[in-house]
Structure formats: C-alpha cells, structure tokens
Amino acid sequence: MASKDRILRLKEETRCNILDASLKIVKEGGWDALSMRKIADEIEYTAPIIYEYFSNKGAILLELTRKGFLLLAKDLEAAKSRHRLPAKQLEAMWLAYWNFAFAEKELYQVMYGVETSCCEMAKKMPESELPMDLIWDVIVELMTPIMAPHVPTEDEICIKYYTFWSVIHGLISINMVNRGTSDETNHEVLKTAISGIIRSITG
C-alpha cells in the first residue's frame, strides 16, 4: 500500500520537474525555445511521456501562468503588509508589480501576452520612430511657451512622452489581451489620463 504512495509522490515530482524544466528552458532561450522534446531531454525522458502529466503543451503554459499569478499575488500582499496607510500601500504594491515583471520576466510575458521576439525587427527600422517624433514635437510645443524662456530638457520631454505612451499603450494591450472593461470606462480612463497629463504640463 505504501508503494502506491511512493509512486504517486514520484508522479507528482516529475510533474513538477516538467514545469521546472520548462521554465528553465524559457529563461535560457525565450518562449520560442520551448518544445516538448527539449522538455523531455531536460527531464531525461522522451516526449510522449509528458502527455501522461499534461494533456498538451498549452496545459503546461497554463500551469506556469497560474504559478505566475500566485507569485505576483504573494508579492503584492507582502508589499501591502509593509505599510499601514492605503496610499503608501498602493504605491508599494504597484512598485512590487513593477519589480515582479522584471524579476519574473518570462512569467509576466505569458501572463499578460508580452511578445519580445518581434523587438529585433522594429529596432533596425527608422519608420518605427516616426510616431514618437510626431508626438514629441507637439509636446515640445506645449511645454515651451509655459516654461519660457527656459527650454525644456530632453529628460523633461521624455518623461511626459512616456507617461502618455505608457497609459495609452497599456490600456490598448490590456484590452487586446484580456478584453479589459466597457468602452465607456476605457474612454473615461483615456480622456482623464490624457487631460491629466496635459494639465500637469500646462500647470
């Protein structure tokens, strides 16, 4: 009877090994590098054995995604527990969110659909800077008369531009990946965010 337990324990262990091996491969070579045969190699089995533990490759990704959400939630709770004031708690939690994204980059990618393999492309393409240049100019125009005769520095413009871009691109990707909220909420977020940043420039 005890042998049954031992076997079950072993099965649970190799299941865990599969997940660990997967994450290891992804961390070494990105999500494109993850294949069933490579996982099998890593755990010193052949590929079909994996299907005894996961119905398909997607089930592995799903399990890693779940682990990611649990880990993130743990970090958020820890951050919250370090403060008493809600304002301080919020600040700490979003900072923890930020840190998690880069500490567990691969998990964050699969959790929220951030594709990095396409980044090589736009890097060597001058056209990719066109949108930024166009908006950059208008931000400069908006800042200059206010601060006259002080000319805004690169950094000052940069911060404003990335604040704009982040909130809008963020809302877009959230909606594309997860179907965020209602259209009304989206436009409310958009409008108040944009006018808020503009106000922060014009005083």
Added chain:
Amino acid sequence: MASKDRILRLKEETRCNILDASLKIVKEGGWDALSMRKIADEIEYTAPIIYEYFSNKGAILLELTRKGFLLLAKDLEAAKSRHRLPAKQLEAMWLAYWNFAFAEKELYQVMYGVETSCCEMAKKMPESELPMDLIWDVIVELMTPIMAPHVPTEDEICIKYYTFWSVIHGLISINMVNRGTSDETNHEVLKTAISGIIRSITG
C-alpha cells in the same frame, strides 16, 4: 526593352500580393495562422517562390511592420492637422493612436509585440483575478474615507484601477520590447504617475 519594365512591374505586383495575402490570412485567423504555404496558396503559387521576393518569413513581418508605422504616422499627422492648439493636437493624436490600434489590430500587434493567443488561458483561471482583487481593495479603502459617507461606485473604482494598471503595464511592456528609456526616466514616470493618480483620488 519595354518587356523588362513589364516584368519588373509584375514582380513588384506579386511582391505586393504576398504582403496583401499575408495580412488577409492574419486578419482571418490571427498571426499563428500565417504560414508560407498558406501565403503561396493565396497567391496561387508554391511556397519557394516567396523566397524570390523575401529572404524569409521575418522579412514579410518586417515589411508589414513598416507599413503599420507609416500608416500610424499618417493618422497622427492627419489628427494633428485638424487642430491648432498643441493641447488639442496632442489629445487628437493620442485618440488617433488609440483608434489605429483597434482599426489595424493585427498591425498594432506585430508593431508593439501584443500577444493575443494567450488570452484564452487566463480567461478561465480564477488566479488571474487575484492581483486585481488585492489592489482593488486598497483603492476602495483609499477612496472611501474621502467621499464619506458616499460609497464609491463600481465604475469610479474601475476607472482608477485601470488608470493605474494601464500606465504601469504599458511602461513594463514598452521596456520589455526594448523601446524603453533609462532606468531613471522609468522610475520618474512610475513615481509621478502613481502619486499623480493617488492625488487625483485624495483630492
């Protein structure tokens, strides 16, 4: 000699056809559905001739990406030209950016690395709502004492949450696809954005 021109014109046309066929396939079945053989089917050729026009599949994606940036730039310029005041121009341009993302969803995805195939996963996973719930609670706590005895509505909380989330997730994904800036700028954007939204709550 004119036949040379005709041939060159035909070559340019099939090159264009390849790009059109690719975009058509992607719009019908997503980026995963795009394969060299399907493109060949669409233009009524066999796969290897595509390599006469593009060195590899990546070159096709790159060309579509370039088209996307040009199209977006055109939209931004058009939006700008419709206003005179820089503040109004900025507002219109970011709205145009937003509209472009959904009008040319597939192009936006490849331009900025937005992965949608993973969205099926997190949908049926209760853990994916854990982070939101944790932060949601703190936002409620932050809003309640201010508006007392008025209890904040679902919508009011939602707007604040998504504003937070958008700017932070946006900044994260922008940095992951390697279009980000310096660490100092990042943290400046983060800190000012977070404290700005908190101030917009606490008055």
Added chain:
DNA sequence: TAATTTATTTAACACTGTTAAACGGTACAA
C-alpha cells in the same frame, strides 16, 4: 513462474520554415 498491468519508447502523421535539385519554357546565338 506465468499472466497482467504499467511505464516508457519507437515510429509515424501532419504540420512548420527553408533549401537544393529538377523541370519547363523562353530568348538568343550559331
């Protein structure tokens, strides 16, 4: 020890991107 169940692998299928070789036809020189 023999039979049966379980664990694991081998082989295969249908895909993928990509390349080399073969084929068909056209253009041009002898």
Added chain:
DNA sequence: TTGTACCGTTTAACAGTGTTAAATAAATTA
C-alpha cells in the same frame, strides 16, 4: 533550325514542431 543559356516555377527533401498509436520493456500480481 538547332543548341544553349537563362529564368520562372515546382518537386523533393531536411530538420524541426506538437501529438498520437503501436510496440516494447519493466514491474506487479496471481
């Protein structure tokens, strides 16, 4: 006209992918 060089195109193949069914090895049970 014939031969040859070229060009466009296809066929065949390779290595890789996820996945499944069948064959085999190992362990357990009778």
